[in-house]
Amino acid sequence: MKMxxxxxxxxxxxxxxxxxxxxxxxxxxxxxxxxxxxxxxTNPEVLIRNSAASAKTDEVRQARSGYLxxxxxxxxxxxxxxxxxxxxxxxxxxxxxxxxxxxTRREAAITLQQxxxxxxxxxxxxxxxxARKRAADxxxxxxxxxxxxxxxxxxxxxxxxxxxxxxxxxxxDEHERIVELIRQRGNSMGTEADVAQAESRLLLAxxxxxxxxxxxxxxxxxxxxxxxxxxxxxxxxxxxxxLPGTADQAVAMAEQHHPIMKITKADVAEAQAQYEASKxxxxxxxxxxxxxxxxxxxxxxxxTTYNHTAMVRMSFNLYNGGADSARKSxxxxxxxxxxEIRNRASRQITEEVRLSWVAVDSGAKRLVQLKSYESNAxxxxxxxxxxFKAGARTLLDLLDSQNEYFSAGNSRVRADYDHLYSQYxxxxxxxxxxxxxxxxxxxxxxxxxxxxxx
Numbered sequence: 001m002k003m004x005x006x007x008x009x010x011x012x013x014x015x016x017x018x019x020x021x022x023x024x025x026x027x028x029x030x031x032x033x034x035x036x037x038x039x040x041x042t043n044p045e046v047l048i049r050n051s052a053a054s055a056k057t058d059e060v061r062q063a064r065s066g067y068l069x070x071x072x073x074x075x076x077x078x079x080x081x082x083x084x085x086x087x088x089x090x091x092x093x094x095x096x097x098x099x100x101x102x103x104t105r106r107e108a109a110i111t112l113q114q115x116x117x118x119x120x121x122x123x124x125x126x127x128x129x130x131a132r133k134r135a136a137d138x139x140x141x142x143x144x145x146x147x148x149x150x151x152x153x154x155x156x157x158x159x160x161x162x163x164x165x166x167x168x169x170x171x172x173d174e175h176e177r178i179v180e181l182i183r184q185r186g187n188s189m190g191t192e193a194d195v196a197q198a199e200s201r202l203l204l205a206x207x208x209x210x211x212x213x214x215x216x217x218x219x220x221x222x223x224x225x226x227x228x229x230x231x232x233x234x235x236x237x238x239x240x241x242x243l244p245g246t247a248d249q250a251v252a253m254a255e256q257h258h259p260i261m262k263i264t265k266a267d268v269a270e271a272q273a274q275y276e277a278s279k280x281x282x283x284x285x286x287x288x289x290x291x292x293x294x295x296x297x298x299x300x301x302x303x304t305t306y307n308h309t310a311m312v313r314m315s316f317n318l319y320n321g322g323a324d325s326a327r328k329s330x331x332x333x334x335x336x337x338x339x340e341i342r343n344r345a346s347r348q349i350t351e352e353v354r355l356s357w358v359a360v361d362s363g364a365k366r367l368v369q370l371k372s373y374e375s376n377a378x379x380x381x382x383x384x385x386x387x388f389k390a391g392a393r394t395l396l397d398l399l400d401s402q403n404e405y406f407s408a409g410n411s412r413v414r415a416d417y418d419h420l421y422s423q424y425x426x427x428x429x430x431x432x433x434x435x436x437x438x439x440x441x442x443x444x445x446x447x448x449x450x451x452x453x454x
Contacts, residue, residue, distance in 0.1 A: 030231035030233070030234060030235065031235050031237070032152060032155055032235075032237040032437060033437045033438060033439060034231075035151050035152075035154075035155050035227055035231070036147075036148045036151045036152065036434070036437055036439045037439050037440050038151075038227055038228060038229060039147050039148065039150070039151035039226060039227045039228070040144050040147055040148065040151075040434075040439060040440070040441065041440070042228050043143075043147045045143050045147065046140065046143050046144050046147055049136070049139050049140040049143045050140050050441075052136050052139070053133070053136035053137050053139070053140050055136075056129070056132055056133040056136040056137075057133060059129045059132065059133070060126065060129045060130055060133055062129070063122070063125040063126040063128070063129040064122075064126055066115060066118070066121070066122030066125065066126075067115070067122060069112055069113060069114040070112070070113045070114075071110070071111070071112050071113075072110070072111050072113075073108075073109070073110045074107075074108065074109050074110075075107065075108040075109075076105075076106070076107055076108075077104070077105065077106045077107075078104075078105055079102070079103075079104065079105070080102070080103045080104070080105035080297070080298070080299075080300075081100055081101070081102055081103075082100065082101050082103065082299050082300030083100045083101075083300070084299060084300055100300075101300035103297040103298070103300060103301075103302075104297055105295075105296070105297055105298055106295065106296045106297065107293065107294065107295040107296070107298065108293065108294045108295075109291065109292065109293035109294070110291065110292055110293075111289060111290065111291040111292075112289065112290040112291070113287055113288070113289050114287065114288045114289075115285070115286075115287055116286040116287060116288055116312070117283075117284075117285060117286045118280060118285045118286075119279065119280030119281070119282070119283030119284070119285060120276060120277075120279070120280055120283075121277050121280035121285075124273050124274075124276040124277035124280065125273070125277055127269070127273040127276070128270050128273035128274055128277065131266045131267070131269035131270035131273060132266070132270055134262070134266040134269075135262075135263045135266035135267055135270070138259040138260075138262040138263045138266065139259070139263060140441065141259040141262075141431075141434075141441070142259035142260055142263065144434060144439075144441055145259060145428055145431060145433055145434055146428075147226075148428070148433050148434050148437065148439060149424065149425065149428040149433060150226045151226055151227050152421065152424045152425075152428075152433070153421055154219070154222050154223040154226045154227060155223065155227075155234065155237075156237075156417050156420055156421045156424075157219040157222065157223070157417075158216070158219045158220055158223050158234060159234050159236055159417060160219075160413060160414065160416075160417035160418075161212065161215050161216035161218075161219045162216060162234070163413045163416075163417070164212045164215065164216075164410060164413055164414075165209070165212045165213055165216050167212075167406065167409045167410055167413060168205070168208050168209040168211075168212040168213075168406075169209055170409075171205045171208065171209070171402070171406040172202070172205045172206055172209050174205075174402055175198070175201055175202040175205040175399075175402065176202060178198050178201075178202075178395075178398060178399065178402070179195070179198045179199055179202050182194050182195050182198050182395065183195060194395045197395055197396065197399065198395060198399065201399050201402075201403070205406075208406075237420070239420065239423055240423050240424060240427055240436050241436075242427075242432075242436060243360070243423060243426060243427070244357075244426075244430075247353070247354050247357040247358075250353045250354075250356075250357050250426065250429070250430055251350050251353050251354070253430045253431075253432065254349050254350070254352075254353045254429060254430045254431060255346065255349070257430060257431040257432055258349050258429075258430060258431035259431050260345050260349060260431075261342070261345060261346065261349060261431075263345075264338070264341055264342035264345045264346075265342060267338045267341065267342070268335065268338040268339055268342055270338070271331065271334045271335040271337070271338040272335055274331045274334060275328070275331040275332055275334070275335055277331075278324070278327045278328040278330075278331045279328065281317065281324035281327065281328075282324060282328075283316075284314050284315065284316035285314070285315045285316070286312060286313070286314050287312070287313045287314075287315075288311075288312055288313075289309065289310070289311045289312070289313055290309070290310050290311075291307075291308070291309040291310075291311075292306075292307070292308045292309075293306070293307045294306055349429065352429045353426070353429040353430065355429075356422065356425050356426040356428075356429040357426060359422040359425065359426075360419070360422045360423055360426050363415065363418060363419035363422050364419060366415055366419075367412070367415045367416060367419050370408070370411050370412040370415045371412055373408050373411070373412070374405070374408040374409055374411075374412045376408075377401070377404045377405040377407075377408040377409075378405055378408075380401050380404065380405075381401040381402055381404070381405045384397055384398050384401040385398060385401075424436075
């Protein structure tokens with residue numbers, strides 16, 4: 001950026017200040033919780049589920065309206081032609097052929113109806129809609145848990161690929177050191193074959209670095225698809241706390257807290273409410289009614305009429321072709337269906353939890369072995385290097401020891417991040433991933449993130 005001399009160095013200060021602020025914001029590392037929150041807040045699936053849950057709140061209000069009175073107002077005016085006892089009696093000529101009366105009819109009425117008893121249909125419908133609202137809330141949780149796990153996987157994959165790139169770069173540096181060492185030995189101790197062998201391994205190290213960098217770019221692409229924004233730095237999350245001690249404990253936690261289990265339980269409650277509502281068809285309904293109507297020039301007469309009523313009405317269907325019995329039988333079978341769906345979900349979640357538990361348990365044991373393997377490979381490489389300098393080892397021995405150390409490092413890195421991800425996957429299988437991360441859900445969702453709320 002070129003600056004005019006007459007403006008002086010003070011003109012550069014605002015630019016430097018803004019540049020420093022941007023640089024400071026760019027180097028801020030994103031935590032796993034930040035990434036998960038961003039993924040949840042912008043993911044269309046979560047937002048769709050959240051909107052659907054909000055709509056269910058209005059359906060509960062609709063169901064509750066059955067407890068409240070209903071007020072109707074009607075009014076009308078128009079032409080009326082009447083032929084009845086009134087019009088005939090008002091005709092002065094009994095032999096006249098015209099017995100009709102034409103009037104300009106006007107009328108208005110207002111009625112208030114209050115349900116007294118409807119066979120528990122309204123209360124059952126309210127229970128059914130409440131159950132649907134609970135299911136919709138936990139669908140938001142379930143979707144958010146899934147997105148949270150995807151974001152966690154994308155996050156740990158980027159960090160893993162970064163570590164693999166660093167290992168590949170260190171491998172290149174070491175091979176460059178070996179090549180330089182061979183060249184420095186000259187014709188006195190080195191041979192042309194040794195140089196060619198070392199340089200060929202260096203080329204392979206460069207190829208491995210290119211592959212690792214390509215994998216890192218791929219993982220960043222996936223991260224941007226899942227999360228959206230790509231932070232400039234990543235902070236490796238620590239191992240999550242609160243993991244269960246046994247697989248059975250994990251299964252028990254999943255049965256209690258997993259959103260899918262709560263959805264299926266709410267579906268069973270909805271089916272039971274439907275069954276209770278079907279019983280209302282076998283009971284009478286009672287309604288209190290207040291009404292008032294006004295009319296003028298109606299039914300061929302002249303003048304104004306007023307009517308006021310206060311009634312208690314009863315309605316009871318005696319027979320409708322067996323439809324009510326069929327509906328009751330149908331809803332009882334829907335309860336069985338919902339219960340079996342819940343049982344199927346329980347089996348699937350139990351399987352997922354146990355698989356996740358095996359991955360955590362075996363991953364921890366495998367990581368211990370691979371760390372020891374990497375440590376021994378590093379020690380062997382150091383000893384081989386010293387022995388090579390003393391002439392007790394060949395160049396091939398030295399190159400093989402470096403390759404062994406590089407492979408051991410890659411295996412340890414993969415096992416380390418795979419084990420970390422498997423721990424978060426176990427929390428997801430229990431339905432407690434977002435609670436562990438202290439993540440946020442959309443504000444109008446009520447499913448909660450603490451044990452007491454869930």
